[in-house]
Every structure is written in structure tokens, then in C-alpha cells.
Amino acid sequence: AQSVTQLDSQVPVFEEAPVELRCNYSSSVSVYLFWYVQYPNQGLQLLLKYLSGSTLVKGINGFEAEFNKSQTSFHLRKPSVHISDTAEYFCAVSDQNAGGTSYGKLTFGQGTILTVHP
């Protein structure tokens, strides 16, 4: 069964500093990996996803993530954060089925609240 652990529940940083939000996953098969962002009082928006190929994935708003199969990790990074990046971030995993698609079961981590201070 797939599962996700986000290692930090809260990450405070100053504006223009780099940030890394950590995510580890567990699965017995190959996976698809996602990062979502939730701004205050809003729904979830897809930041980026990893399907296959290059282990460094670029997303919207300057975020990127690196897939590390040996460490079963998918950490999210941004080299310089802005006040507007303050939000909750969720890592999610979906098992691949035999046909290379997904069954529809998408499992989320507990979330990391990123707070950017001026």
C-alpha cells in the first residue's frame, strides 16, 4: 500500500531565502509523485509531478522537486521564496498499475505549512 510522510509540519523562512520541503513515500510498485499547494481558504492546485525520466522536475512559481528512488524521497525546493509562497504544501503518491496508468487512488501526506516572513 502506498503512503507518504512529510517530515516537517511547519517551515518558517525569511523572504528571498531558499527552502526545502521534505517528502518520503512508501510503495511496493512504481509510483507517480505530485506536489500540491493550498493557499489560505482555497482549494488545492497542482505544483508539479514526476512520472518518469529526469529526476529533477520543474513546476510552477519557480518550484522544483527531485525524485530519489533509492531514498524514496521527493523533496520540494525553491531557491528564493516570496511572501506570496506562504501556504500549505502537500506531497502525494499514486501507484502505477500494470498498464502504466493510475487506479485513481492518490494518497497525500500530512502537509507542510510554509510561512515566509519579511
Add this chain to the structure above:
Amino acid sequence: EAQVTQNPRYLITVTGKKLTVTCSQNMNHEYMSWYRQDPGLGLRQIYYSMNVEVTDKGDVPEGYKVSRKEKRNFPLILESPSPNQTSLYFCASSLGQGLKYYGYTFGSGTRLTVV
């Protein structure tokens, strides 16, 4: 506008009174799903559906029912709500072949309070 629409946005109800939260999508998506969000627990999948009349349990299905009689609609039914079902609920949809490319598209959420 392509979207997932949930109703109502806010609902306060009493223990044991059956309720239905509706969800509709206008994108012809095969996959639909319900999640609940609780502080410190993230989003937990309740049920998902891969197509009409095809549904499966997620991680926290107890106390909930779903049905998928039409492709566009996926209502969430609480037959006898209890206070531990107080939560923020999200409906989501995706192309069957596209979940791995686009992830789920989420609705705006329904905040349910059971007293």
C-alpha cells in the same frame, strides 16, 4: 469554465440526520474522488470512482457512501453523521488516462460541522 462544483459550501447539521454533498464536473472526466481534510492529518481519500458504476474504497470510507450513476456526478452521502465527521471535504476529478499527467482537479471544498 472547466470546474468541479460542490454544494453546499458550508453545512451545519445534527448527529444522525442524513445528508448529501453533491459534486459535479463539466470536463468529461472518468475519475472522481472524495477527500476529507483535517488539521495535522492532511487529505485522506474516502472513496474514488474510475467510471460510472465503478467505485472503490479509499483510506477512510467508514460512515460514508457514494454512488456514480452518471459520469458528471459523484455525491457523498452521510447516512448518520457523527461529530467525528466534522471536516473540510473536497471532491476531485481527473481524466482516466490523465491522472498521472495532471493529477486531480479539486473543487472549492465543503465545510461540514456535525453537532
